[in-house]
Amino acid sequence: MGKRKQRLLRALGRSAEGVLRGLEEAADRPKQLDYFIEVMRAAYVDDCLAERLELSEPRPKVVGIYCVMAPEELVYAAGAIPLRLCGGSHEASCAGDELAPRDACPVVKSALGSTALGAPSLYELCDVVVVPTTCDAKRKMGEELAQHTEVWVLDVPHVKESEGARRQWLEELHGFKRDLERLTGNRIKRRALKEAIAMLGRAQHQARRLYQLRQAPVPVVRGSEAALALHAFAFDRADSWTEAMTRLNDELEERTRHQQPSQGAQRPRLMLAGAPSIFPNWKLPNLIEEMGGALVTDESCVGDRYLYDPVGAVENTMEDMMVALGSRYLMPCTCPSFAPNDDRLFRLRQAVEDFQLDGVLYLVLKGCVIYDFELQRVEKLMRELGLPVLRIETDYNPEDVEQLRTRVEAFIEMIQENTQLEVGA
Amino acid sequence: MRVTRLRWLVLAVCFVLLTFGGRMGVHLGAYLPTFACYFTGFDSYGGACFLAPLQFALAAGSVDGLLKALLYVVIAILLIIPLGSAWCGWVCPFAFVQDVLDLIRRKLGLGYLRFPEGLREGLRPAKWVFLFIMLLLPLWAAFPILVPSVARHLNIPFCELCPVRYIMPMLTGRASYMGVDLENATTIILSGLGVFFAILTLVLSLFKRRFWCAYCPMVLVLSFFRRISLPKLKKDVQKCTRCEICYNVCPMDVEQVFKEREKENVTFPDCVLCLACIEHCPEDDALRATWAGKTFFRSTRKGFSRRRKIGVDRHKNKDN
Numbered sequence: 001m002g003k004r005k006q007r008l009l010r011a012l013g014r015s016a017e018g019v020l021r022g023l024e025e026a027a028d029r030p031k032q033l034d035y036f037i038e039v040m041r042a043a044y045v046d047d048c049l050a051e052r053l054e055l056s057e058p059r060p061k062v063v064g065i066y067c068v069m070a071p072e073e074l075v076y077a078a079g080a081i082p083l084r085l086c087g088g089s090h091e092a093s094c095a096g097d098e099l100a101p102r103d104a105c106p107v108v109k110s111a112l113g114s115t116a117l118g119a120p121s122l123y124e125l126c127d128v129v130v131v132p133t134t135c136d137a138k139r140k141m142g143e144e145l146a147q148h149t150e151v152w153v154l155d156v157p158h159v160k161e162s163e164g165a166r167r168q169w170l171e172e173l174h175g176f177k178r179d180l181e182r183l184t185g186n187r188i189k190r191r192a193l194k195e196a197i198a199m200l201g202r203a204q205h206q207a208r209r210l211y212q213l214r215q216a217p218v219p220v221v222r223g224s225e226a227a228l229a230l231h232a233f234a235f236d237r238a239d240s241w242t243e244a245m246t247r248l249n250d251e252l253e254e255r256t257r258h259q260q261p262s263q264g265a266q267r268p269r270l271m272l273a274g275a276p277s278i279f280p281n282w283k284l285p286n287l288i289e290e291m292g293g294a295l296v297t298d299e300s301c302v303g304d305r306y307l308y309d310p311v312g313a314v315e316n317t318m319e320d321m322m323v324a325l326g327s328r329y330l331m332p333c334t335c336p337s338f339a340p341n342d343d344r345l346f347r348l349r350q351a352v353e354d355f356q357l358d359g360v361l362y363l364v365l366k367g368c369v370i371y372d373f374e375l376q377r378v379e380k381l382m383r384e385l386g387l388p389v390l391r392i393e394t395d396y397n398p399e400d401v402e403q404l405r406t407r408v409e410a411f412i413e414m415i416q417e418n419t420q421l422e423v424g425a
Numbered sequence: 426m427r428v429t430r431l432r433w434l435v436l437a438v439c440f441v442l443l444t445f446g447g448r449m450g451v452h453l454g455a456y457l458p459t460f461a462c463y464f465t466g467f468d469s470y471g472g473a474c475f476l477a478p479l480q481f482a483l484a485a486g487s488v489d490g491l492l493k494a495l496l497y498v499v500i501a502i503l504l505i506i507p508l509g510s511a512w513c514g515w516v517c518p519f520a521f522v523q524d525v526l527d528l529i530r531r532k533l534g535l536g537y538l539r540f541p542e543g544l545r546e547g548l549r550p551a552k553w554v555f556l557f558i559m560l561l562l563p564l565w566a567a568f569p570i571l572v573p574s575v576a577r578h579l580n581i582p583f584c585e586l587c588p589v590r591y592i593m594p595m596l597t598g599r600a601s602y603m604g605v606d607l608e609n610a611t612t613i614i615l616s617g618l619g620v621f622f623a624i625l626t627l628v629l630s631l632f633k634r635r636f637w638c639a640y641c642p643m644v645l646v647l648s649f650f651r652r653i654s655l656p657k658l659k660k661d662v663q664k665c666t667r668c669e670i671c672y673n674v675c676p677m678d679v680e681q682v683f684k685e686r687e688k689e690n691v692t693f694p695d696c697v698l699c700l701a702c703i704e705h706c707p708e709d710d711a712l713r714a715t716w717a718g719k720t721f722f723r724s725t726r727k728g729f730s731r732r733r734k735i736g737v738d739r740h741k742n743k744d745n
Contacts, residue, residue, distance in 0.1 A: 161684075163542045190534065201735040208726055310707050310729060312670030319536020320673075327669035331683075342686070343667050350663050 008119040011091040016044035016280040032248035036232040043235040049122045064126030068301045071325045076196040077188045078180040084234030087111035088278025090396035105367035106395040108137045132156045134337040170326040206245040207307035218265045220255040223295025224285040227303045267294035268415040274363040276300035291409045336370035364393040428704045440521040446471015458501045459512040460519040462593035469597040484580040486567025509654030510647045514697035526630040538632040555642040559583035578611040585615035591623035634676040648694035655717045660691040664711035671702035
């Protein structure tokens with residue numbers, strides 16, 4: 001093992017452990033959260049995901065996936081294991097600095113760094129990685145990754161509306177299916193796909209349960225906790241994750257029944273919008289909660305958006321299931337790499353209503369042009385709805401935490417004062 | 426699958442009652458705005474399509490005939506208002522036949538065919554053509570000013586073209602209807618086309634969901650009343666995620682429901698109110714069905730999961 005790799009593993013482990021410890025220190029955390037903490041610890045700290053996944057001999061193929069457009073149902077149906085690889089590590093992004101242009105976003109840099117050095121080793125575990133053509137950075141990242149590993153590029157149309165785009169996307173998925181069959185040597189049969197859709201359907205059902213539980217007027221789980229639990233899906237088998245999530249939801253339901261808040265009920269209810277906070281970049285979720293905010297939802301593709309939508313197959317014929325997968329992984333996705341992306345504004349409007357939001361923190365990861373582009377529209381919408389928006393541009397570097405702390409604190413105080421004024425008047 | 430099951434039950438009961446009801450003493454007359462074929466025979470049908478008697482009345486060419494035609498239209502409107510397009514989705518015996526063929530396809534594990542938008546757009550005028558044939562040609566037959574030798578045979582021109590008129594009588598033992606009428610050139614052309622449409626419909630219904638309905642003039646007639654008839658399909662545009670499930674489950678390929686971003690009323694002309702879209706919509710209250718403004722069926726995520734048996738809570742079951 002190279003020295004650089006060892007160094008990266010150590011540094012990565014340290015910062016990941018810091019985040020996980022932080023979560024464990026909260027005495028009021030849900031007991032069932034520990035399972036998800038262990039998943040993340042295995043992936044990033046102990047670096048033993050292969051053992052944790054109990055990959056039997058002969059080892060099943062492992063398919064690394066970026067973004068949220070590659071149907072994991074097909075991967076499972078082919079008898080392979082999907083892992084979600086989008087990177088959130090500062091240390092890995094430093095390692096990736098030399099592999100990407102300066103203005104590339106830290107997600108891409110982190111993924112490149114981790115792949116190049118093979119740390120954490122779950123990146124080495126993947127027999128192939130799937131890169132959907134979402135934003136420019138991800139698309140070019142796919143090309144660079146190909147120096148280190150086999151890459152399948154999944155061509156995602158950027159205009160969802162047109163019939164041609166949807167047909168091409170369906171063709172693309174059929175190609176993905178054939179590639180998976182070639183990789184694993186298993187033909188994807190109707191029954192296997194039906195079961196995989198049902199298995200992920202159960203996961204999606206539990207994710208939606210959590211989503212609804214978090215809408216309660218008194219928060220029963222911290223945003224940082226819920227985000228971690230959802231994120232853990234990336235590194236776990238879908239069925240084990242679902243079981244753990246069912247237990248967590250049961251516990252949270254119990255809390256709701258007994259009105260046990262996880263944090264003060266009076267906290268301003270905030271959404272973390274914009275670019276995703278990918279583990280272990282827990283900078284903003286932590287700041288929001290430390291500074292007195294309640295993080296009730298996000299629109300992250302590793303968080304609340306990850307497992308929100310279900311697959312709507314009815315006939316269970318192969319064609320119908322493929323069409324349903326095509327719809328699920330393209331149409332409701334509100335990634336800003338789509339244009340026009342009005343769907344996102346509708347989703348945000350609904351979230352404001354569902355979660356009774358008081359304010360929106362808008363994360364722009366340095367180099368992420370598309371989320372920044374859409375800020376104006378989001379600000380306009382939130383003005384209309386009477387909600388303040390705070391734009392925060394940062395990367396994974398922990399250096400600016402104290403500066404951000406002041407800004408987040410001021411933002412939350414402003415919301416609190418406004419509500420008090422309203423109550424007073 | 427509750428609504429789907431209920432709809433199958435209603436469709437099957439209507440199929441039996443309307444097609445064979447006459448033999449059991451059910452006589453609703455030929456006033457119905459649905460494709461219960463008149464030519465299954467007076468002794469067999471329990472109720473029949475009003476389009477055949479309407480054409481006969483128009484072709485009579487008398488004041489009496491025209492008044493009769495008016496009466497058929499008025500009765501049809503009175504019947505359309507309470508049920509709207511649900512006549513197509515829940516009552517039509519020929520819809521039942523098509524749905525059975527569709528079920529066979531599913532059981533064979535075959536996918537469905539979806540025509541490209543361009544082709545669908547191109548074929549859209551077909552039902553208008555059928556409607557004009559139905560309303561204008563009988564009048565020509567009544568007042569054969571031009572080419573009377575052709576006009577004479579155009580009493581019920583739409584029925585001669587209608588695939589249902591060839592298929593349904595077979596089920597009541599009147600197989601002789603399935604054939605080309607060789608009496609003269611006009612009948613040869615009309616019935617030749619009719620037989621062709623019938624065979625086409627039977628074959629394509631195995632691949633394309635509700636193949637005939639896209640060209641059925643009754644769907645068109647019912648759609649004229651979609652604003653004033655009582656059942657409606659409504660959408661909360663904000664709750665919709667545009668996941669496209671409603672389009673995929675729609676037997677009529679109605680795309681506008683998921684695309685709509687402004688209007689609440691999404692009872693589009695091709696909608697047959699089968700309610701499959703509500704049944705499979707995963708968003709709470711994004712889609713709902715109302716009758717005279719009152720909601721009687723709404724979409725829920727719980728229902729979505731329950732229908733797929735993925736919402737079962739293992740831990741809760743253990744406790745109980």
